[in-house]
Amino acid sequence: MRLVTLVLLALLGLVHYELWSSKGGVHNVRTLRAQLNTQLETNAQARQVNERMATEVADLRDGLEMVEERARGELGMLKADEILVQLNPMRH
Template structure:
């Protein structure tokens, strides 16, 4: 009778092994679900970047206001009747040497 019990327990373990540790087992499914959630987060961030860029492209195509704003920010352009004033903060090296 003892050998029947050992045989049945070993058969049960043999049948359970692929369920837990196999290629399509529980641990593999959990690992894939974690990878899926990480990829979904990365996709959400990429979608936000795409939406932001699409809005910027739309603004640039829609009118000159966006082009002028970008030219002012990136290239320091001014209109002919404007006066450009730039305020430069004091250098840190000069303030450090004065101490």
């Protein structure tokens, strides 16, 4: 009976050793979770920067299109390779 108890205690000690110090142990899991949280925060910050930049690009693109439209409509400006054709409706 004493031998069985010693073997079971030894096995219990081995299991605890593996639990706390092995590659899949508690310490390693905590370290990996901390790294994951850090990476998630970094990704969130990068996502915000990307969204801001995409908004700026869209604003610039729309702004240039608006400037071009006004230059064409109000000032009659053309691009270098364009030809202006004006059609007058026929009156009866």
